[in-house]
Amino acid sequence: MTPTVPSAASAEIAGQALAADAPFFIVMNAGSGRRQADATREVLERELGAAGRRFQLRVVDDPRRLASVARETAAAACAQDGVLVGAGGDGTLCTVAHAAYDAGCPFAVLPRGTFNYFSRDHGIPADLEQSTRLLLDARAYPVQAGFVNGRMFLVNASLGLYPRLLEDREIYKRQFGRSRLVALWSALLTMLKPHRHLRLHIEHDGSTTEIRSSTLFVGNNRLQMEQIGMPDEAQALEQGLLVAIAPRPVGRLMHLWLSLHGAAGRLSDSDHVVSFTFERITVTHPSKKRKSVKIATDGEIAKLRMPLEFRVSDQPLLLLKPEPTVAEANRS
Structure with a gap:
């Protein structure tokens, strides 16, 4: 899926709606432990399963494979008009976001890190259940990324x-x-x-x-x-x-x-x-x-x-997040 990138001004007002049945392709870094990965899968099955939404969770045990797995998963998300989701701390999210940016598909976040600056700045709840529910009805808004010698940073x-x-x-x-x-x-x-x-x-x-x-x-x-x-x-x-x-x-x-x-x-x-x-x-x-x-x-x-x-960045990253007014209220 290669979404039409709206102008920053118009998208900031309304955001870009996704298909009601858009599947989620989630890439998670298992560096924080298998227990966290199991807990994440349980919440996904409960929240997304209850809503009848398809999802795939890929847990990466070797951090050296995170970028390649993210690229593979981004290609699958584009092919099925889906959303690429990063689950982890800011470093993991940046790697997965880069894959979404290059592939041209929307990106979403399940914060699982220590500081979670990126998700907090955009009003995405740190609570796993709340951030998972947000996937179901959030719109995609353009957000700025930075690059140094072709390497992205959020x-x-x-x-x-x-x-x-x-x-x-x-x-x-x-x-x-x-x-x-x-x-x-x-x-x-x-x-x-x-x-x-x-x-x-x-x-x-x-x-x-x-x-x-x-x-x-x-x-x-x-x-x-x-x-x-x-x-x-x-x-x-x-x-x-x-x-x-x-x-x-x-x-x-x-x-x-x-x-x-x-x-x-x-x-x-x-x-x-x-x-x-x-x-x-x-x-x-x-x-x-x-x-x-x-x-x-x-x-x-x-x-x-x-x-x-x-x-x-030359083009914005399309991020699923709350409406701007709600995001402001959620920042802390």
Whole structure:
């Protein structure tokens, strides 16, 4: 199925209705455990089965196969005028969303992660039963995605200290379990370690600027921007832009102080942070020896070759979500 993509303005008002019998093709990452996968299947059978809606659930045990399974399932969804559904955290959702975007079929979400920034930003309930029921009557609305060198991100992309923070967080999660408290504690410990400052050249609107920073963070999530205290930047996302944030070169204690400012929703008050909005930027390294760099996209880490091109998606992703007014009420 290749739906006609409506204009953003008209679709934001009415959304795109789906066929009443459109089947759901669900891809779930089993990284959180077989028990969660079994619980998800039980809810799907109860909620979708009672409504007489067809569905297929594919549970991926090997994370390395997630992208290929998502592409295969997206092709099946298109062939049967169905919807591709991602079940998992933001990283899983991004991988499945990319498959839906490339195939041209609608995308839906069953949040099963720790932070669930993408689903929360669009008013999709974290409760599995509620998000499953939403599939039955939600309309498809266009939402913005970001890309870095062809790799999609729905929430954020970054290089420098932030990918290292995510790698350390995964180590702590394997030891102490998946929770927000473990994630915050691991972040604190990582920021107290020694770290290098990057030298980056950023080409934007025909000019090149050099920055020195521990990390370059590119945001595409209004909720996340609002939570760290950058309301103007959050509003810019609604205007088809991405947000770049880079702390100035400061020591470890100041880094910790900036993080506390962000946690308190006051990052925009700091003079130690540079931020700007854009549709497209190119990031290079002054040293020709720097061939590749670690990039984190929605919590998943990969090595990409320099230069890095960050851009807004050419076409929107069609997402099943509540009507805009309901979505606003559901955000938390």
